[in-house]
Amino acid sequence: MGLFSKKGTAGATPTRLFYASDIHGSEPTYRKFLNAAKFYEVDALVFGGDLMGKMLVPIVRDADDSWRARLQGKDHHITSPEDMTLFKRSLQTLGFYWQEMDPEEYATYVGDQDRIDQLFDVLAKQRLAEWVELAEERLDGTHVKVYLCGGNDDTDVVLSALDEAPQERVVNAENRVVPLDDEVHTLITVGYSTPTPWDTPRERSDEEIGTVIDDLLSDVADPSRAVFNFHCPPLDSTLDSCLKLDASVWPPTPLIERGQPVYYGAGSQSVTDALTTYQPTVGLHGHIHEARGSATFDRTPAYNPGSEYGEGVLRGVIVAIRDGGVVGQQFTSG
Amino acid sequence: MAEAAAPQVFTRRASGLVRVMSPYSAFIYNVLTMGVIFPWTYLWAPTAFQGSNLVAGILFAFLFELPIALAYAWLATALPRSGGDYVFQSRVFGGGFGFTVVFAFFVVWILQWVALSGWLMASLGIAPTFIGLGVTTGVSAFTDIGTWAASANGIIIISVVNAGVALVLLVSGFRNYVRFQFVMWYAILISFGLVLLLFLTTNPTAAQVKLDGFASSVDGISGFFATARGAAEAAGVNFNPPFWLFGTLMVAPIAWTSLQWATYSVEQGGEVKNAHVFRNQVFILVGSLTAVAGLLVLLALAMQKGIGTEGILTASAGYWYAVPEATIGGNFMFPNLMAMGLTGSWVIVLLIGLGFILNSFQIVCNCYIGTTRIMVAQGLDGLLPDWFSRVSPKFKTPVNAHIAYFLAALPVIYGFNKVSSWTRWTLGVTFANGAVMVISALAAALLPYRAKAVYEASPGARYKIGNLPTVTLVGVLGFLLGGFMVLSFLFVPELGLAYSIDGLPYFIVLGTAAFGLIVYFVMRSVQAKKGLKVEYAFQEIPPE
Numbered sequence: 054m055g056l057f058s059k060k061g062t063a064g065a066t067p068t069r070l071f072y073a074s075d076i077h078g079s080e081p082t083y084r085k086f087l088n089a090a091k092f093y094e095v096d097a098l099v100f101g102g103d104l105m106g107k108m109l110v111p112i113v114r115d116a117d118d119s120w121r122a123r124l125q126g127k128d129h130h131i132t133s134p135e136d137m138t139l140f141k142r143s144l145q146t147l148g149f150y151w152q153e154m155d156p157e158e159y160a161t162y163v164g165d166q167d168r169i170d171q172l173f174d175v176l177a178k179q180r181l182a183e184w185v186e187l188a189e190e191r192l193d194g195t196h197v198k199v200y201l202c203g204g205n206d207d208t209d210v211v212l213s214a215l216d217e218a219p220q221e222r223v224v225n226a227e228n229r230v231v232p233l234d235d236e237v238h239t240l241i242t243v244g245y246s247t248p249t250p251w252d253t254p255r256e257r258s259d260e261e262i263g264t265v266i267d268d269l270l271s272d273v274a275d276p277s278r279a280v281f282n283f284h285c286p287p288l289d290s291t292l293d294s295c296l297k298l299d300a301s302v303w304p305p306t307p308l309i310e311r312g313q314p315v316y317y318g319a320g321s322q323s324v325t326d327a328l329t330t331y332q333p334t335v336g337l338h339g340h341i342h343e344a345r346g347s348a349t350f351d352r353t354p355a356y357n358p359g360s361e362y363g364e365g366v367l368r369g370v371i372v373a374i375r376d377g378g379v380v381g382q383q384f385t386s387g
Numbered sequence: 388m389a390e391a392a393a394p395q396v397f398t399r400r401a402s403g404l405v406r407v408m409s410p411y412s413a414f415i416y417n418v419l420t421m422g423v424i425f426p427w428t429y430l431w432a433p434t435a436f437q438g439s440n441l442v443a444g445i446l447f448a449f450l451f452e453l454p455i456a457l458a459y460a461w462l463a464t465a466l467p468r469s470g471g472d473y474v475f476q477s478r479v480f481g482g483g484f485g486f487t488v489v490f491a492f493f494v495v496w497i498l499q500w501v502a503l504s505g506w507l508m509a510s511l512g513i514a515p516t517f518i519g520l521g522v523t524t525g526v527s528a529f530t531d532i533g534t535w536a537a538s539a540n541g542i543i544i545i546s547v548v549n550a551g552v553a554l555v556l557l558v559s560g561f562r563n564y565v566r567f568q569f570v571m572w573y574a575i576l577i578s579f580g581l582v583l584l585l586f587l588t589t590n591p592t593a594a595q596v597k598l599d600g601f602a603s604s605v606d607g608i609s610g611f612f613a614t615a616r617g618a619a620e621a622a623g624v625n626f627n628p629p630f631w632l633f634g635t636l637m638v639a640p641i642a643w644t645s646l647q648w649a650t651y652s653v654e655q656g657g658e659v660k661n662a663h664v665f666r667n668q669v670f671i672l673v674g675s676l677t678a679v680a681g682l683l684v685l686l687a688l689a690m691q692k693g694i695g696t697e698g699i700l701t702a703s704a705g706y707w708y709a710v711p712e713a714t715i716g717g718n719f720m721f722p723n724l725m726a727m728g729l730t731g732s733w734v735i736v737l738l739i740g741l742g743f744i745l746n747s748f749q750i751v752c753n754c755y756i757g758t759t760r761i762m763v764a765q766g767l768d769g770l771l772p773d774w775f776s777r778v779s780p781k782f783k784t785p786v787n788a789h790i791a792y793f794l795a796a797l798p799v800i801y802g803f804n805k806v807s808s809w810t811r812w813t814l815g816v817t818f819a820n821g822a823v824m825v826i827s828a829l830a831a832a833l834l835p836y837r838a839k840a841v842y843e844a845s846p847g848a849r850y851k852i853g854n855l856p857t858v859t860l861v862g863v864l865g866f867l868l869g870g871f872m873v874l875s876f877l878f879v880p881e882l883g884l885a886y887s888i889d890g891l892p893y894f895i896v897l898g899t900a901a902f903g904l905i906v907y908f909v910m911r912s913v914q915a916k917k918g919l920k921v922e923y924a925f926q927e928i929p930p931e
Contacts, residue, residue, distance in 0.1 A: 067918065081840055085928040092928045113394040123394055146844040159394055291778040316562065316783050343657065345767065346778050361468070363663070365844040367928060373918050381917030384767045386474075387928040 067380050068234040070097040073369035074284065074339025075204065075360035078106025078148035078180060085367040085387060087188055090197040093371050093385070097197060097233060099226075101339035102204025102244040102284035103360075104184075105177045105211055106148040109169065112140075113159045120153070146365045150176040174210045181214040185223050192222035200226040200233075204284040204340065205246035205253045226282065228265060230272050238334060238374060239279045241269050246285040246340050247321045250300035263323030276331035278377040281355075286320040286338035287328055290348040292357035293320030295341050328353050334377050337370075345384070354379050361386075408659045410667040412565050413652040415572045417675035419749040420648040423579055423682045424511060424742075426721045428645070429690060432638045433703035434624055435881040438631030441687040441699075444638020449680035451639055451872060452646045455824055455865035456676045458831035459650040460668040461858035465834060465845035467662035470764025471653030471757075472827050477768070477925040479830040479837045483907055485925065486770050488826055491903030492819035494758050499816045501754045501796035502803035505546020508747035509536045511721055513545060516740025518716045519727035522604040523736050530605060530716070537717050539804045546800045553751045554793045557759075558779075558786050561658065564752060571745040578742020581735055582726040583685060586693030589729055594694045598715075601728030605716040616697065618712035619704030626697055640872040640882055642683060644817045647824055647869075649676035654757035665846045690722060693729070754796075759788040768924035769914045770907060808891065815892050818876040819899070825869035832862025838927060 071089045076082040090098050112122045112131070120131040122140065124147075131137050144151050152172060154162075162168050188199050199222060203212040215225035224231055226242040233240045243265055245257040257265070262285065273279055286292035297315040298305035308315050319341060328336050328350040336355030345359030345368065358370040366386060373381040408416070432439055462475045472493065477485030514536040521530030535541040557564055589597070595612040602611035620626060650672055656662050659671070690699055702720035705713030718724055723743050727736045763785045766776025779786040802809045835842045835856040842848055842856070850857040876882050911921045 069918070081844070088928050092926070093923055111394045121394060143844070146840075163395070289780055291780050291783065294778070294783050316560070346776065347773070348780070363844075365840045366466075371919065371923065381914075381919045383769050383914065383919040383921070383923055385923050386768075387923070387926055 067373040067375035068097065068238060069093070069095040069371060069373045070099050070233070070280070071095040071369055071371050071385075072099045072101060072282075072337045072356070073358060073360075073367055074101030074337075075103040075342055076100075076148065076362045076367070077103055077206065077360075078150065078177065079362040079365065080145035080148075080180075081365045082146075082148070082362045082367050083184055084187070085365075086369075087191045087199065089367065089369065089385075089387070090192065090195065090199075092387070095197070095371060098199040099240065099280070099282055099337060100199065100201045101282055101337055102202050103206045103339065104181055104201070104203060105173070105207045106150055106180075107206070108147075108149040109173055109176065110144055110149050110151045111159050111162070112137075112151050112153045114153070114155050122151075124149075146363075148362055150180070152176065174208055177208075177211040178214045181211055182218065185214060185218055185220065188223045189221060195222075198222050198224050200224045200231065200240055200242070200282070202227040202242045202282065202284070203244040203255060205244070205249065205255045207244070208254045228269065230269055230279075233280060237278060238377070239273060240282055241266075241273065241279050241333075242282040243269070244284045247319070249319070250298040250305035252300075259321050259323050262321050263326065266323060266327045270327070270331060275377070276333055279331070279333040280374070281324075281327065281331075281333045281336045283321075283324050283327075283336065283338055284340050285324055286340055286344065286357050287325035287336065287348070287350070287355060288320040288322045289318035290320060290325065290355065291318075291346055292338055292344050292348055292355060293318045293341050294344045295319050325350070328355060334374050335372055335379050337372070347382070352378075354382065356382065356384075358384055408561075408565055408655065410660065410662075410671050412568060413659045413662075413671045414675050414678075415568060416753065417649055417652050417671060418679055419568070419571060419575065419746060420651045420753045421645045421675065421679040422507075422648070422746055422750060423575070423645070423679055423686070424507070424723070424746045425645045426511065426719070426723075428638065428642045428683060429687065429699065429722055430703050430706035430719055432641045433699050434619075434707040435641075435703075436631065436634030436637045437625050437700075438628035439634035439638045440630065441638060441691075442684050443635045445642045445680060445683045445687060447636060447639035448642035448646050448872075449676065451868040452643060452649060452676055452680075453673070454861040455647075455828045455869050456649045456672040457669075458828045458858060458862040458865045459653055459672050460665065461834065461845065461847040461861075462827065462831050463650075463653045463656055463668045463672070464663050464665050464847055465838075465841050467656040467659065468764070469655050469657035469760040471656050471760070472823050473761045473764050474656075475653075475827050475830045476823075478841065478927070479833050480826075482768065482770065482922055482925040483904075483911075486765060486768075486907050487900060487903040489761060489823055490765065490770075490906060491899040492823045494761055495899045495902065496816050496819040497754050497758050498792075498796050498799045499803070501550055501751055501792075502546060502800045503816070504747050504750035504754065505549045505800055506542055506803065507750060508549050508744055509542040509545040510718060511723060512740060512744035512747050514541075514716070514718055515721065515724040515727055516736060516744065518605055518718065518724070519736035519740065520733055522601055522728075523731055523733040534716055543800060543804045546804070547797065549748060549751050550793055550796055550800070553748065553755055554789055557752060557755050558782055558784055558789050560782055560784060561655075561756075564756070568749070571749050574738075574745045575742040575749075578723075578739045578746075579682065579686075581739050581742075582723055583689045585726040585729045585735075586686075586689035586722075589693045591693070591695035591698055594698060594725075594729060598694075598698075598725065598728045602715045611715070612698075612701070615705070615710070615713040616701045618710045619701045619708065622704055622708035622710050624700050624704045624708070626700055637875065637879060637882065640817075640875045640879075642680075643821065643872050645683065646676060646680060647817070647821055649673075649679070650824060650827075651753060651757055654760045657760075663846065686722060694725065698725075755789055755792055758792055759785050762788040762792070769919060769921050770910045770924070772910075815896050818873060819896060821869060821873045821876065825866055825873050828862050828865030828869055830862070832859045832866060834858055834862070840927065 248256045297308040297317045338357045342360040358368045473489040514533045517529045517533030704710045706719045763776045765771045
């Protein structure tokens with residue numbers, strides 16, 4: 054019997070899926086994610102949201118046709134095409150976007166957050182479209198599909214790229230119920246998070262998230278054979294532990310009580326309820342990068358592999374499922 | 388065209404990652420872990436290597452450790468994760484090697500440190516403090532407590548309580564530890580400052596008189612110092628030895644028992660704020676190393692001023708030659724005990740004692756903190772049972788790993804104090820722990836070649852000497868210099884494993900390595916039965 058065989062039907066062969074989340078625009082991390090199919094010998098690649106990067110580096114032309122930019126607190130003076138290539142590669146790894154511009158153009162962005170956000174959307178959508186194309190190319194000729202969705206940090210404008218090109222291997226899983234493996238297991242995806250101190254684009258109240266989940270589940274005949282791909286982790290499950298932040302300042306800073314930072318669970322009660330009530334095959338979650346780990350909800354295990362996209366590292370978890378149960382799991386860091 | 392001056396990065400509203408331990412707290416953590424209270428340099432080196440120069444030996448240790456600490460700065464910024472050395476080595480050398488080395492030589496051997504920290508608390512903290520209080524207040528009950536604390540049963544009980552209190556503190560949340568660490572920090576600074584001051588404000592003649600009075604109050608003997616000196620001389624101490632360069636070099640591995648811990652904060656790299664920033668890691672690792680080396684040098688100079696070569700050699704003979712006449716109340720003449728003998732104030736005695744007690748307590752805490760982070764990382768990688776990596780929803784800490792480590796330490800505490808040959812294995816700790824650090828230095832040297840993507844994405848990648856990555860240079864230097872000290876522990880009789888003629892410590896070291904390897908293969912087999920390959924946990928996926 055081979056656990057690494059092709060398809061996970063109702064027989065003895067499990068379906069192996071690889072889950073990762075929160076790569077935030079990092080090019081090498083995304084490329085690793087695609088290559089994980091072959092590397093880990095899995096049947097499906099499931100992404101848990103937060104595709105977009107968080108920073109945009111203006112590369113501003115200098116008087117002598119060299120360029121200036123600032124990265125990680127350091128000023129860079131780029132004087133050759135080779136330096137420019139290296140610099141852009143660093144930005145790709147970190148998940149940052151860049152735009153070459155003249156000083157005059159740069160000045161038009163400074164202080165105009167709306168214009169900056171629009172530029173973010175343009176560049177991020179362009180990168181996502183390239184990623185979809187890359188996935189189609191890399192997975193061509195295999196049985197593996199990649200299930201993509203957004204997270205709370207992604208904008209709807211950018212996510213529209215997932216539907217704008219004909220796709221064979223890429224599945225837009227956002228807020229949908231899609232088959233995962235020959236109709237035995239289904240994948241149910243919700244990319245929203247509960248409100249955060251960062252006031253990100255796709256936050257919903259816990260009640261709204263609960264409604265979205267229940268609506269999706271109403272179309273599922275057997276929730277016990279469903280894989281929940283919910284960006285937001287279950288509340289107070291350790292998969293959601295992070296520092297509590299003071300949202301009254303920007304950027305939010307750690308809340309200090311009696312001289313110490315305060316930890317709390319930033320997850321969703323609706324997600325906890327859904328895992329407890331529906332007892333799906335497995336819960337896959339992201340959102341809180343530092344809360345790597347596992348938790349159980351009666352029979353259902355839930356995982357958050359965490360994220361270290363900024364170092365070009367792909368954190369993930371391989372999950373082998375069979376007949377509505379998890380037969381093996383392994384965290385990875387590659 | 389206008390000139391562009393330092394354009395700023397544009398940001399949008401997106402969530403961010405925040406960590407709990409500030410670089411300053413991590414710096415303090417390393418300083419306390421290095422333990423300026425460790426007395427070995429002053430008690431072990433002077434008679435083991437007669438003619439050595441303590442200050443020069445400490446400076447050698449600093450210079451030997453410097454490239455190692457620098458190499459760790461590259462590693463810690465490239466891979467700022469909890470599980471530090473295990474993560475570095477498994478990433479560069481592969482999981483089987485990384486797991487075996489770090490599990491065997493850190494997780495297993497640091498159990499000995501749990502026992503040793505209990506011994507430190509009893510022998511360096513509680514016993515001298517109460518003996519000092521007994522002398523300064525005239526209350527004999529204090530002296531009795533101090534004498535009990537130095538007995539085998541006293542040390543065992545103190546060690547178990549020490550480990551148990553640390554367990555409760557750490558399980559209650561890492562933030563509680565970080566908070567308490569500031570209390571320990573200031574108490575230790577005051578304590579160490581007082582010790583320095585007491586040595587600096589006396590001279591050998593006056594000190595000998597005071598020590599005579601102190602020993603008379605404790606043991607009821609007269610002419611203590613002259614008797615101790617005579618016994619030391621009879622045991623083989625040369626009180627006027629010529630300078631010995633090799634002996635001075637051999638002081639370095641002894642001072643390294645403290646300074647090698649300059650890099651220990653990397654084990655909780657995932658919890659240190661802005662751990663990926665190069666200057667932060669340099670401050671944490673190299674800064675703490677420099678600070679502690681400076682303090683050790685200061686103490687050596689202060690002791691030289693206060694009790695002179697004669698006093699240092701006499702105290703050392705009590706430890707190295709086990710000269711009973713050179714002990715007070717059954718205790719070795721630790722620097723803090725001698726400092727207490729130099730004062731008549733119970734307040735000063737208490738302040739000195741409190742610092743040493745708290746530093747001993749910090750050492751057991753750091754044993755838990757480092758090893759549980761490693762165990763969690765190994766559990767998540769499937770190389771230890773999943774049970775170890777579970778984080779309590781209530782306390783947000785790896786409670787299981789903490790409890791397991793506490794339970795595993797209990798037989799070691801018993802053995803350390805009841806089995807006569809056990810303390811010899813203490814020497815193996817420095818060898819084993821040092822070996823991990825030296826291998827990590829080699830991992831740093833190879834990082835640009837064995838984990839290219841990780842290295843190129845790290846802030847240290849911009850530092851090069853010609854075409855050679857600077858990390859490779861400091862990593863190789865650290866490997867060679869640290870390797871020199873590790874090999875010294877292996878082969879120089881006065882330093883460690885070779886001290887035993889039956890070779891038992893060698894077999895213990897080999898045995899722990901074999902145990903690590905067995906655990907690795909067992910877990911590999913268990914995971915394979917679930918259809919999983921443990922190798923997946925640390926293999927880097929090629930992006931192309």
